[in-house]
Amino acid sequence: MALLKALVVDDASFVRDLVKRAIRQRFPVIELAEAPNGKRAQSLMSRTRFDLVLCDWEMPEMSGLELLQWMRQEEAYREVPFIMITSRGDKDHVVEAVRQGVSEYLGKPFSPEGLSKKIIKVMGRRLKDAMARSGKSMEGPADAFKESASLLTQTRKPVETAPPSQVQASPLVSPDAAPGPAAAKAPPSQTLRSLASVRFADSTLRSVVKDINLTEVRVIAKRDQAFPGILDPAVVDIEIADGEMARLNGYVHQLQAVDKRQDTDFVSVVIRFVDEDPAKLEDLSRFIARFRAGR
Template sequence: MATLKALVVDDASFVRDLVKRTVRQRFPVIETTDAQNGRRAQSLMSRTAFDLVLCDWEMPEMSGLELLQWMRQQPQYQKVPFIMITSRGDKDHVIEAVKEGVSEYLGKPFSPEGLSKKIIKVMGSQLKNAMERGSKSMESPADAFKESATLLTQKREPAPEPVAQSSPKSASPLLAGNAAPASRAPARASLTLASVRFSDSTLKSVIKDINLTEVRVLAKRDQAFPGILDQAVVDIEIAEGQMARLNGYVHQLQAVDKRQDTEFVSVTIRFVDEDPKKLEDLSRFVARFRAGSR
């Protein structure tokens, strides 16, 4: 049934699986192959012709930007759509990717709808024709074809202008408005702030505990909360002017107090990044955090 080929490139297997599942469910005519970094992707692309590349930016061995630069130098890939899917959404990085020939830019965490619309936008009639051929080859079109046909015929909204992300130190709902009583407020005298981004909201919070595999943050209940297993990107200032953007998913939600009217909720995010550089930066931050909490 599949007539088009897509390559999914990300060092986090959790993210690769999310992308592949979305593509498989929304576009049955696209067959997906995955790679854990740009070097592996380069090897696969040299042996197989792909119609679409969906790629992360920060990866070990070869970054997404380096893969894009190499790809645009290959005659067979000069016009193949390349979607950069990354937590690096600040304006400078968007501009840099555009200069190198990126087709579209999608920020993490993403929704299935957001990813689907980007794929439709960059593949255009090529995807539409493949979907029509796939639908006609079946006696009764499957739900996936019907859903994709609806997406293909929707009016496209203009893409929003990229907005530079601010440091999580700039504001915190935890520290503003009606402050919680001292007995129920986060215990650390010097708060370490974090922004936890989801596909449709951002949670302002303070870090309660962190290690190399997960972070536990506290957030006021009056914010929009995610669901279990939702994608997340945790923004932490690990050094002056240096941001870490850690990819993960929601592992646990728990009320801080055993009361229905508790003001604070504890959110545990499990990290999925496998980039050695990110893990090294995180390790240094964890050491400083633990030293400061003594």
């Protein structure tokens, strides 16, 4: 029996499903509702009182920050925990969220474990008591929790990643190089069309954009890095203008060796985008236009 109510707000249905699946697995006492943007969330919150809100920052119609500002002005929601889940992890955004009254800040992409810790932190005794009344343990079997969203994330054993300095120093393949032995030996001095940083819950993949459209991006990366699993959530950081970055949410659709050798030096990774925010689609369109013009 559900004893608490939580609202999951994100314009990407994939992310909403990931959050809901993790919560259902770990906290069965929480009843879940969802909304694709702040405006719809506001409407739901006006009719039903929620005990927890987990919300994206960048969404159409009403952003997460605007929803947070509205909540903190409403008597019923002034003290309700609000977890901001977003790919915007820079200091300025964190400070602004804290200033507006955010309870916790969780960066995308996130692990089920990381999400669980944030929920336990903001819900405290209330969650513990609800779990106890339902006969559930707050600790929970570690293996069961690690499987929370395994269908979406293909959870794998932790991989030791190289220090950032080593990863950044690794030479990258030119996106113009054709698959095969020649591509594996492509010198780093070749002109690179576009660099992309692909972030996962436990690692960051330095790569080069090989192809991109409004649905997905294919990048080429050195094999000596930590690679994700199929369906792992990802955030793709691409530069759309000098110093201006776009952060696009997605998931791993495909992993493939660049050539037909087991000792291939490079791996192709396809990330399917899940964002439905018009502003992000506009940023992506700008990058695609610049990318194709450079061919």
